Amino acid sequence: MTTTETQAGVLPAMAEVPAAELRVAVLGVGLMGADHVARLYSRTSGARVVAVSDAFEDKAASVAAEVPGCRVVADPLAAIADDEVDAVVVATPGQFHEQQVLACIEQGKPVLCEKPLTMDADSSLRLVRAEEEHAARTGRRLVQVGFMRRFDPEYAELKALIASGGIGEPLVVHCAHRNAGVHPHFTTEMMISDSVVHEVDVTRFLLDEEIAAVTVLRPRASRHAAAGRSDPLLVLLETTSGRVVDVECFVGTGVGYEVRTEVVGEDGSAMIGLDAGLVRTAGGSSGATRSTGIAPDFRQRFGRAYDIELQRWVDAARRGTVDGPGAWDGYAAQAVCAAGVEALRSGQRTEVRMEAR
Ligand code: ISE
Numbered sequence: 001m002t003t004t005e006t007q008a009g010v011l012p013a014m015a016e017v018p019a020a021e022l023r024v025a026v027l028g029v030g031l032m033g034a035d036h037v038a039r040l041y042s043r044t045s046g047a048r049v050v051a052v053s054d055a056f057e058d059k060a061a062s063v064a065a066e067v068p069g070c071r072v073v074a075d076p077l078a079a080i081a082d083d084e085v086d087a088v089v090v091a092t093p094g095q096f097h098e099q100q101v102l103a104c105i106e107q108g109k110p111v112l113c114e115k116p117l118t119m120d121a122d123s124s125l126r127l128v129r130a131e132e133e134h135a136a137r138t139g140r141r142l143v144q145v146g147f148m149r150r151f152d153p154e155y156a157e158l159k160a161l162i163a164s165g166g167i168g169e170p171l172v173v174h175c176a177h178r179n180a181g182v183h184p185h186f187t188t189e190m191m192i193s194d195s196v197v198h199e200v201d202v203t204r205f206l207l208d209e210e211i212a213a214v215t216v217l218r219p220r221a222s223r224h225a226a227a228g229r230s231d232p233l234l235v236l237l238e239t240t241s242g243r244v245v246d247v248e249c250f251v252g253t254g255v256g257y258e259v260r261t262e263v264v265g266e267d268g269s270a271m272i273g274l275d276a277g278l279v280r281t282a283g284g285s286s287g288a289t290r291s292t293g294i295a296p297d298f299r300q301r302f303g304r305a306y307d308i309e310l311q312r313w314v315d316a317a318r319r320g321t322v323d324g325p326g327a328w329d330g331y332a333a334q335a336v337c338a339a340g341v342e343a344l345r346s347g348q349r350t351e352v353r354m355e356a357r
Contacts, residue, residue, distance in 0.1 A: 024048065025080065026051075026088075027076045027090050028092030032146075033063075037052060038066070039307060040089075043311075050084055051070065053073045053074065077099075077100070080100065086317070088112075089112045097116065108138065109142065110144070115145055116337075117333070121338050140321075141322045145324075145325045145326065145327065145329055147198065149302065150202075152304065152305035168265040171264055171265060173206070173207070173262065173263050176250075178257070179195070186229070196249050205325075206261075209243075210240050210332060214352065229251075234246065278293060309324065335354040
């Protein structure tokens with residue numbers, strides 16, 4: 001793929017990008033990290049994966065074996081410091097992110113960090129401040145957080161529609177976030193911090209304002225829910241100007257991956273995520289049906305978004321900039337999720353505590 005053959009306006013033109021290839025280290029080659037290695041290798045221009053690192057060295061070795069010129073570096077901090085590494089993708093478990101992103105900032109290397117930026121708001125804020133200090137000295141920002149939905153063409157179109165005034169002032173947003181299933185250790189709190197965190201970011205992205213308060217309702221739980229898990233949840237986000245976003249988060253539907261967002265404005269509404277790509281009709285003994293496909297999980301539904309995210313990250317890093325959600329967005333999401341978890345536990349409307357920018 002070249003940068004110019006994608007949606008107009010989504011990616012920068014090739015001419016703006018300097019010639020040198022970006023040499024990337026990918027830390028953590030589980031589900032997302034291995035996907036990013038494959039994406040950087042086969043569908044991203046201007047970058048090369050030169051190193052991978054993972055606590056499971058066999059896994060790192062098998063991923064590296066698929067990419068010519070890619071080494072395994074056992075210690076992630078050594079990979080970050082490596083002279084032959086220009087930029088880093090952090091896809092390790094969340095508890096390692098603070099140390100690894102901080103090391104990237106100290107080394108002056110651009111970093112794309114999968115969400116969460118860190119495990120809590122205070123540590124995310126420390127990264128915000130560390131990056132600010134670096135930028136004050138060098139004029140360069142380094143951190144991007146992997147909120148991939150911002151790069152999804154449907155979300156980008158919805159954002160552009162709102163910005164054009166096409167549906168008037170947005171008032172209410174309805175969201176559904178459904179997973180066919182999650183692993184057995186996925187807790188109710190993780191439904192906020194791991195799943196609803198995407199709607200938190202989407203809200204800030206689409207409405208361009210912060211979230212002030214969170215309320216969490218626990219509807220009757222599905223009989224398929226794992227023991228102790230309140231599935232589904234209904235999460236209400238109130239923005240600083242008084243808009244309300246409702247999120248139905250249901251992680252054990254047994255059906256497929258469904259992410260829908262509808263923005264209701266003063267002069268109209270708009271919805272994305274209908275999976276209406278191919279509409280198929282069929283006859284049958286119990287009657288004719290009309291159906292569309294449903295993606296099995298987020299890697300299929302947001303595959304295109306990940307491709308665009310990675311390409312824009314590479315292009316921006318080569319230009320010495322960041323072109324996506326940054327450390328502040330990672331911090332804001334953590335602050336809102338902390339309020340969400342508190343609201344889940346207390347059953348009360350909980351205000352978000354956030355530092356001034
Ligand atoms: C997962 O970590 C993701 O980020 C997916 O986008 C989300 O749909 C899923 O619920 C999370 O567990």
